Amino acid sequence: MTRLNRSLREEQKASFMNDFLVVENVSKTYSKANGEQLVVLKDINFSVGSEEYISVIGHSGCGKSTLVRIVAGLERQSAGFLTLDGKEIRKPGAERMMVFQGYSLLPWLTVRENIHLAVDEVFKKASRAEKNSIVEEHLTMVKLTHAGDKYPDELSGGMKQRVGLARALATRPKMLLLDEPFGALDALTRPNLQQQVIDIWENHRQAVIMITHDVEEAVFMSDRVIMMTNGPSATIGKIMDIPLPRPRDRHQLQDCAQYFELRKEALNFLEDYQ
Incomplete structure (x- = not known):
């Protein structure tokens, strides 16, 4: 060289x-x-x-x-x-959190529960109240607070992708x-x-x-x-x-x-x- x-x-x-x-x-x-x-x-x-x-x-x-x-x-x-x-x-x-073209939501969980799943995995030591606050913050961020208790099959494609985005962002990745x-x-x-x-x-x-x-x-x-x-x-x-x-x-x-x-x-x- x-x-x-x-x-x-x-x-x-x-x-x-x-x-x-x-x-x-x-x-x-x-x-x-x-x-x-x-x-x-x-x-x-x-x-x-x-x-x-x-x-x-x-x-x-x-x-x-x-x-x-x-x-x-x-x-x-x-x-x-x-x-x-x-x-x-x-x-x-x-x-490093990834959002796929396919929505990758668990159909037996509500919108709120799908996001909670990621938050529970990443923030193991956080209190329940802290985890709930993170979930609600990110539901608000993607404008889905009104749909928090709905299941994936009740959502449009755009709403499902917003859930996927909220789930990824809720773990606060770099x-x-x-x-x-x-x-x-x-x-x-x-x-x-x-x-x-x-x-x-x-x-x-x-x-x-x-x-x-x-x-x-x-x-x-x-x-x-x-x-x-x-x-x-x-x-x-x-x-x-x-x-x-x-x-x-x-x-x-x-x-x-x-x-x-x-x-x-x-x-x-x-x-x-x-």
Whole structure:
């Protein structure tokens, strides 16, 4: 390694040390039944600030969900390392909570009980009154106090996803991981819930990584957008800054030329990999 390369490497590591989440040289390989190795992700490098909202976009099969599962600790990388707040990520932890596209609610529990389940698991030493207070606070946050005693099959898709969000936020994680959180919602519910999520984040800032196929969603909600190349051996093709001022309102952005330029840039990237 040349002195220049060593210097660049040292500068990169120094920069990483100032970031909240660090993903460095991460790759993921699976062994196929015939013995061949399938490289899903290769040499993934990025970092996330402690109050930064990041989206990851790319075509199906580019390893987006695999990447966020590795950050969550639900899968182990084949190479590279990840740290959160200076500590290596080796397994799942309450400081990283994930919201899936599927609602993952227990149908025999009420909305309130579903949230309580997570709170009871994370805050084992808290009193019952303290736990109840946390649950009610987060029901209010997602505007579901009126539905606290309903069961999941009595809720709309958007309401179910808000329960999932409240359950994740109620554990007070350092990082929120969203895997296609709006993918199962109808065209009317989706933008409303996007706005609600970004409003909640504005008032309770934390690190967020969101996986999405929706370019408009990524540009509207994010500080930066990570764009993945196609798989196999998918990697980061480009990271796009989103300098749109906050707080953001979807209706106001309809008259913003910069928003449409950013949207076009992301779409052009994806079209190059069709």
